[in-house]
Every structure is written in structure tokens, then in C-alpha cells.
Amino acid sequence: LILHSSPLPLYCCKTVRKMKCRINPGNNENCFVPISEIIAVEETEFNKKQRNIGRWQKMAKLHAFTVHYVKKARNHRWRCSAATFWCVDEHLCNQWTQALKELLEMQKSRPKQLLVYINPFGGKRQGKRIYEQKVAPLFSLASISTDVVVTEHANHAKDNLFEVNIYKYDGVVCVGGDGMFSEVMHGLIGRMQKDSGIDQNNPKASLVQCNIRIGIIPAGSTDCICYSTVGISDPVTSALHIIVGDCQPLDVSSVHHNDTFLKYSVSLLGYGFYGDILKDSEKKRWMGPMRYDYSGFKTFLSHHYYEGTIAYQPAKHTHGSPRDKVSCRTGCYICKQSEKQLAEQNKEHGLKKEEGEEEWKVIKGKFLAINAVNMSCACPRSPKGLSPAAHLADGSADLILVRKCSRFDFLRYLVRHTNQDDQFDFPFVDVYRVKCFQFTSKLSEDNESNVMDVGKKRFGQFCRDHPACCCNIVNSTWNCDGETLDSSAIEVRVHCQLMKLFARGIEEDCKDEAGHSQSSIEQLL
Numbered sequence: 001l002i003l004h005s006s007p008l009p010l011y012c013c014k015t016v017r018k019m020k021c022r023i024n025p026g027n028n029e030n031c032f033v034p035i036s037e038i039i040a041v042e043e044t045e046f047n048k049k050q051r052n053i054g055r056w057q058k059m060a061k062l063h064a065f066t067v068h069y070v071k072k073a074r075n076h077r078w079r080c081s082a083a084t085f086w087c088v089d090e091h092l093c094n095q096w097t098q099a100l101k102e103l104l105e106m107q108k109s110r111p112k113q114l115l116v117y118i119n120p121f122g123g124k125r126q127g128k129r130i131y132e133q134k135v136a137p138l139f140s141l142a143s144i145s146t147d148v149v150v151t152e153h154a155n156h157a158k159d160n161l162f163e164v165n166i167y168k169y170d171g172v173v174c175v176g177g178d179g180m181f182s183e184v185m186h187g188l189i190g191r192m193q194k195d196s197g198i199d200q201n202n203p204k205a206s207l208v209q210c211n212i213r214i215g216i217i218p219a220g221s222t223d224c225i226c227y228s229t230v231g232i233s234d235p236v237t238s239a240l241h242i243i244v245g246d247c248q249p250l251d252v253s254s255v256h257h258n259d260t261f262l263k264y265s266v267s268l269l270g271y272g273f274y275g276d277i278l279k280d281s282e283k284k285r286w287m288g289p290m291r292y293d294y295s296g297f298k299t300f301l302s303h304h305y306y307e308g309t310i311a312y313q314p315a316k317h318t319h320g321s322p323r324d325k326v327s328c329r330t331g332c333y334i335c336k337q338s339e340k341q342l343a344e345q346n347k348e349h350g351l352k353k354e355e356g357e358e359e360w361k362v363i364k365g366k367f368l369a370i371n372a373v374n375m376s377c378a379c380p381r382s383p384k385g386l387s388p389a390a391h392l393a394d395g396s397a398d399l400i401l402v403r404k405c406s407r408f409d410f411l412r413y414l415v416r417h418t419n420q421d422d423q424f425d426f427p428f429v430d431v432y433r434v435k436c437f438q439f440t441s442k443l444s445e446d447n448e449s450n451v452m453d454v455g456k457k458r459f460g461q462f463c464r465d466h467p468a469c470c471c472n473i474v475n476s477t478w479n480c481d482g483e484t485l486d487s488s489a490i491e492v493r494v495h496c497q498l499m500k501l502f503a504r505g506i507e508e509d510c511k512d513e514a515g516h517s518q519s520s521i522e523q524l525l
């Protein structure tokens, strides 16, 4: 461990009793742990049974302390491991304990007080058990105090965040899925805007950043936000990222309809395929996470497509492209550069002028799916995600348009989310990196009088001569981070790094990311 330079010998034995950590028995080699990855230091009662080194048997009294630290395992998984050090000199032992505790005190980004919301009905309904058994003991070991709210109804957490004194907390933790995260995020961002007198209904408003970090303990059905920002959906790993005080900024998209605020989104805004899956699966909540497989299959067979018009402004401030072969990783350079670039542009031109001057690109067509993603949307079902090269904090979203195609081609597209092949390499799939976009369905263009003025003008010229078409006469629904939106015509804008998570992005060094073998169905396709 870190105690090599001790003037007197300190002996170390790894112990697994307290935290039930798995370690390799007989693995007594040195390991180096940065202070930033120490979870806690505790004085330890020296147990006679631990005296397994012959010459120490005769000693009358031994003094010991235990260092609990993060052990990095495969696939971005973190575990809590422990090492106990002992020696005969009580003073030396105390000095070490004291010195280590002081070093931990100096880690200023670590949270001391957290507000925790648990959705007891998310995913497999294990949220409460997961928190109590896996997370609370770690928080208590790390001397983090918590106020815990087990939610009693939808929107409980969101409403509560408008009432409590949020400023006394170093962070808010949500135990649940993407929907639960979304609720907590709306509470926090909404509260920040309210306290700063900013009108969320103004789509052009410059929103106030939220510096109270959110931690996600995955206990939902998809857990895409956790997976895409940590690299794994694992409650213990997430709890450890919270304890060490990690910080990952995140882009947030605001969604408006007719100057009315609808929702924020951080992962997927999906119309068509993913909207239809969500709408159908909500009726099958009793099935748990399986509902997405059932509804996914049903939606795939129904093969609905929707006609509409999209207008977007390309994200010119960022160097990245959705077709890049490199992905966003811990400390991402592209995210840092893009943030700087955006800040400079805003200082020079002012947001309104700049947006007004830039050209809008307009695309109309029949789509099986329209997906706007602020992050890769990697999840256990799709380890590389809907847009593998999307960035967590570059102030842009990837807009993926899947045009009407055969069922077979759509299946080939879907299967590429699960293997190493490029899902954008199809003639019916287009992808753009954007900073804002608007969508209007054919139906609302024809029937609604309340389409945004600016949109109406822009879309009008394309729709005037359009002949009656044979596509669906109903609209799809927008899937916004796992929640449905009531309106199909929307206006979306990416707010660069509006909030922060207790995470560090996906670490580069992963031990076994590759090694994906092709299944027979993939070979066939």
C-alpha cells in the first residue's frame, strides 16, 4: 500500500470480513492506492486470530488500523477492498491513522451530506433493498450523512426538491432507473431556475448551471444514463464514484412546444420506434424490465413509420463527428475544447444573435425512428449505444434519422447496436451533430394551427406541394429519457454542461471491452 516509507515496519494483511469484498487469497503483493481512492481509514481492534505471522505471536499487544480502498475490477466495476496494518508501537499507529485521516479531509470534492431518493417500484422493485444492503453501509463507512426519502408516488422526488433546503446538501442521489433520474434532474434544474428567476418556458433562456451533483444508483430497467457515464450499471461501483467525489459535467437538452416548457433530456429523445416501445411498455409495467423486450418485438413487427419535418442547426463549435471512431472517455479533450469554444462564441455574439444568423438545415421524410441523443446511450442491451461517438459534455446532440426501409433492413440496423459494425453505414440512416432542432409531424403541420411561427415559415415551403401520402395517420410519441411527451411538435436546444454527475465518464483502460464474438444471427445478417 502507501506505507512503504514507514520508519518502523508496518505489516499488512488484507481483510475481507467487514465489507464482504472478494479478494484473491494469498495475494500479498504490494499495491499502490492514491489517496483519492481511499474510502475510509479506521482504527482496528486487533483480533488474535489475525496473528498469523509466527514471530508476532509472542508480542503482548499489537495496534492496527484498516484502510478501505477502491479496487478496480474488470469492465469498469469497482469494489471496496481493505488492508489492515499493524505494529507494536501505539504512537506510530496513531500517527499513521491521523495522517491518513487528514489527507482524506483535504479531498474537498467529496460529499459529506447527501439527499437520497429511492423509487421502490423501479426495475425489478429492488431499489430499497439495493440501497439498504449495498449502498448505505458504504456511505456510513465513508462518514457520509444522508437524508433518505422513499418515494410514495411519481413526482414525489421532483416536488420535494422544490420544498427542501437543497443548498445544505453536497449532492442528490437517486436510486432507480432513467425515469427516476429524470425526475430528480427536473427537480434540481427547475429549482435552480426558479431561485434565479429564470423562466423555463422561454426556449431561448440562458439557463443557470446546477452545481449540486446527482449520483445514480442503478435500480431501474434500462439504466442507460448510469451505464453511459460510468461504464457499467452496478450499485456498488456507483456508490464508490459518489464517495470519492467524482464530477462529470453533462449536456442537457430543453424541450419546448409553442413557448411552453415540456421536459429536459440527457440521454434519448426518441420519436417513432423508441417512442412507440415506451408507450406500449408503460401498460406492461408489471412485467418489469422484460416489458421492453415484449414491446420491442411488438413495435418491430408493427413497422410503423411517421412523416414529418426536421430543421436543425449543425454543431459547428465542436471538432467531433458522430462517425468518429474514438469515443468520449474520462477527461475528454473534445468536451473541454467544445465548452471553451461555446463560451467564447457566446461572449462575442450573444446567444440570440448567433442562433438567428446561422442557417437551418431542413429535412422532410418518412421515418421509422428519429433519435436525438446527448450521450452514447450505451446500456446492457447495447454496450456501444445508439451513437457510440456521442459526447457527454460537448454541447451537442447526435440526431439520428432512420428513414422508411424494409423490416429486414431495420432489423440489420438494430442488430448493429449490439455488435462492432457501424450502425450509421446504411443508405436509410443519416446522422448529424446538432446544437438545436425542431420537429413537426405531417399531421400537426396539416391540422394544428399552433405550430411554432418560425417552424411554420421554414417548413411551409416544403409542404405546400406535397401530395397526400400513405403513411400513418396517427402521430408517434416522444420518448424523453424514458418518459412520454404529450406533444409531437417540439423544439429542442442543447445546454452545454448544465448539470453534473458523481461520475468520471468511461475510463480508457478497460481490461476487456473488446472480445465480442459474432453470433450466428449476426453472421447471417
Ligand SMILES: CCCCCCCCCCCCC/C=C/[C@@H](O)[C@H](COP(=O)(O)O)NC(C)=O
Pocket: 177, 178, 179, 180, 220, 221, 222, 223, 224, 267, 268, 274, 277, 278, 292, 377, 379, 381, 382, 385, 386, 414, 415, 417, 418, 479, 480, 481, 482, 483
Ligand atoms: C435484434 C434486437 C436488437 C436490439 C437492439 C437494441 C438496442 C437497444 C438500445 C436501447 C437504447 C435505450 C436508450 C435508453 C432509454 C431509456 O431512457 C428508457 C427508459 O429507461 P428506464 O426504464 O427508466 O430505466 N428505456 C427505453 C427502452 O426506452
Ligand SMILES: Nc1ncnc2c1ncn2[C@@H]1O[C@H](COP(=O)(O)OP(=O)(O)O)[C@@H](O)[C@H]1O
Pocket: 118, 119, 120, 121, 122, 123, 124, 150, 151, 152, 153, 154, 155, 156, 175, 176, 177, 178, 179, 180, 181, 183, 219, 220, 221, 222, 223, 482, 483
Ligand atoms: N413511489 C412511486 N410510485 C410510482 N411511481 C414512481 C414512484 N417513484 C417514482 N416513480 C416514477 O416511476 C417512473 C419509473 O421509474 P424508474 O426508476 O425509471 O424505473 P424503470 O427503469 O423501471 O422505468 C418514474 O417516472 C418515476 O417518476
Ligand SMILES: [Ca+2]
Pocket: 251, 373, 374, 375, 390, 391, 392, 393, 394, 395, 396, 397
Ligand atoms: Ca453531448
